[in-house]
Amino acid sequence: AQSVTQPDIHITVSEGASLELRCNYSYGATPYLFWYVQSPGQGLQLLLKYFSGDTLVQGIKGFEAEFKRSQSSFNLRKPSVHWSDAAEYFCAVVPASGNTGKLIFGQGTTLQVKP
Amino acid sequence: EAGVAQSPRYKIIEKRQSVAFWCNPISGHATLYWYQQILGQGPKLLIQFQNNGVVDDSQLPKDRFSAERLKGVDSTLKIQPAKLEDSAVYLCASSPIAGGTYNEQFFGPGTRLTVL
Numbered sequence: 001a002q003s004v005t006q007p008d009i010h011i012t013v014s015e016g017a018s019l020e021l022r023c024n025y026s027y028g029a030t031p032y033l034f035w036y037v038q039s040p041g042q043g044l045q046l047l048l049k050y051f052s053g054d055t056l057v058q059g060i061k062g063f064e065a066e067f068k069r070s071q072s073s074f075n076l077r078k079p080s081v082h083w084s085d086a087a088e089y090f091c092a093v094v095p096a097s098g099n100t101g102k103l104i105f106g107q108g109t110t111l112q113v114k115p
Numbered sequence: 116e117a118g119v120a121q122s123p124r125y126k127i128i129e130k131r132q133s134v135a136f137w138c139n140p141i142s143g144h145a146t147l148y149w150y151q152q153i154l155g156q157g158p159k160l161l162i163q164f165q166n167n168g169v170v171d172d173s174q175l176p177k178d179r180f181s182a183e184r185l186k187g188v189d190s191t192l193k194i195q196p197a198k199l200e201d202s203a204v205y206l207c208a209s210s211p212i213a214g215g216t217y218n219e220q221f222f223g224p225g226t227r228l229t230v231l
Contacts, residue, residue, distance in 0.1 A: 004157075032217050043119070043206065043222035044158070051217065090157050094217055100170050101146060101210060101217060105157025 023091030119223035140209030
């Protein structure tokens, strides 16, 4: 079945430590890939997106993500986490076939940052 | 540039009551989306409009949910009657156009609905 999976529901890291949030997808053709962040009481903000080309994508707020076709993954990374990065992170896809622009989201990963 | 506006921000109702949410997309955006986000889950598309026509409403519970986008600008989502399981955040998003070369969706702050 077509799906987007974020294996980690909750992650805690210390401020200044590195971060990696995992995302796997299951689609026949590589979909368009996205990472969004949602802070408490806020709407969703796009961090970065991958359509094609260079598999390492740079986003806002110092985030980057790497597309690995062989692993059907699109993991989000940040070298040094700040306390303000505490939020909910969602991986999302737009299927390549029958593309209407509809976003399909993973269940999300809650990031907690320890001082 | 103004973002996507939604109102109200919070709503508490009792089950079997009716409720309506309003969304005003970014000016000039042809495509409007309503998503439902249940606590602990990612958002799920309820309905997508292109101008004032429906593109996708396959996951809209049509026995109780309805939506319209008159004149292809702002939109209203209604629930009648509400059930306990409708408690969620309702997110509105807009994009310049949909499909083809993907256009970024811009999200509003959402309406948090609690059904008692």
